[in-house]
Amino acid sequence: MSDRPSNPRTSAARQLEGRFGLTLEQWENIIEIVATVLLSLAALATSWSGYQASLYNGEMSTLYNRAAVKRVEATRAVTLANQQIQVDLELFTSWLDAYASGNTRLVDFYQTRFEPEFARAFAVGSLRDPLNNPAAVRQPLRPARLRTAGPCRGRRLTQESEEMFERGNAAGAIGDNYVLNTVVLALVLFLGALEPRLNALSLRTVIIVMALLLLLYGLFNLLRYPLFINGG
Numbered sequence: 001m002s003d004r005p006s007n008p009r010t011s012a013a014r015q016l017e018g019r020f021g022l023t024l025e026q027w028e029n030i031i032e033i034v035a036t037v038l039l040s041l042a043a044l045a046t047s048w049s050g051y052q053a054s055l056y057n058g059e060m061s062t063l064y065n066r067a068a069v070k071r072v073e074a075t076r077a078v079t080l081a082n083q084q085i086q087v088d089l090e091l092f093t094s095w096l097d098a099y100a101s102g103n104t105r106l107v108d109f110y111q112t113r114f115e116p117e118f119a120r121a122f123a124v125g126s127l128r129d130p131l132n133n134p135a136a137v138r139q140p141l142r143p144a145r146l147r148t149a150g151p152c153r154g155r156r157l158t159q160e161s162e163e164m165f166e167r168g169n170a171a172g173a174i175g176d177n178y179v180l181n182t183v184v185l186a187l188v189l190f191l192g193a194l195e196p197r198l199n200a201l202s203l204r205t206v207i208i209v210m211a212l213l214l215l216l217y218g219l220f221n222l223l224r225y226p227l228f229i230n231g232g
Contacts, residue, residue, distance in 0.1 A: 031204055035195050038211050042188035045218055049182040055228040056175030063168030067161045074157035081151045088118045177225055185218040 091110050098106035114122055191211040198204045 028201070031195075031201070031208060034208055034212070035192055038188060038208070038215055039192040042185050042192060042211075042215055042218070045215070045222060046182055046185040046189065049178050049185055049218070049222060052222075052225070052228055053175050053178035053182060056171045056178060059228065060168045060172040060175060063164045063171060067164035067168060070157050070161035070164060074154045074161060077157060078151055078154035081154060084115055088115055092118070174226055174228075177221070181218055181221045181225070184214055184221070188215045188218065 091113055095107060095110040098104075098110060111119075111122070188211045191207050191214070195204050195207045195211070198207065
């Protein structure tokens with residue numbers, strides 16, 4: 001009668017039996033303890049990594065929404081400023097017509113209705129006497145436009161919107177890193193659950209080592225990734 005194939009568990013046992021002065025039963029106990037510790041740490045790390053991922057993804061959505069609101073406000077501010085500039089242009093054109101016709105009453109009437117920004121530029125004197133003053137500016141609204149509050153506010157809001165959008169991108173990237181790290185840690189849980197179902201002690205040892213390496217990598221990522229605290 002042919003010999004029966006050797007049991008892998010028995011072969012592994014023969015290799016480990018007596019090594020470092022430990023019996024096979026002690027080796028199995030050590031593997032079980034290590035597996036339990038790995039599963040516990042992996043469960044905690046997975047929960048923490050998923051929690052951080054959710055916080056950063058929420059921060060990303062919040063920043064994107066704020067950036068959109070800022071951009072709408074910037075567009076509104078620029079639109080209103082352009083409308084006011086158009087009004088100033090029409091008033092100045094009417095003022096020129098009244099000035100050319102010598103109607104001082106209309107000249108005063110239109111002049112008192114200039115917007116403060118344009119009125120300050122007008123009061124400098126470079127716009128006065130445009131028919132006889134060769135130094136009068138050719139584009140009278142440009143000096144006023146540069147100091148108009150509307151476009152300045154629009155540019156400021158646009159810049160804030162772009163900064164918030166970039167911060168949202170950064171938060172999203174960190175959140176993605178945490179999500180990927182959660183997958184790595186979940187793989188540790190999978191290997192930890194698979195290990196007790198294997199008969200070969202050597203294969204169980206390999207699985208434990210793989211799980212340990214993945215856990216160390218996941219914990220290293222948790223240490224190097226930015227922590228979301230008070231707005232990220």
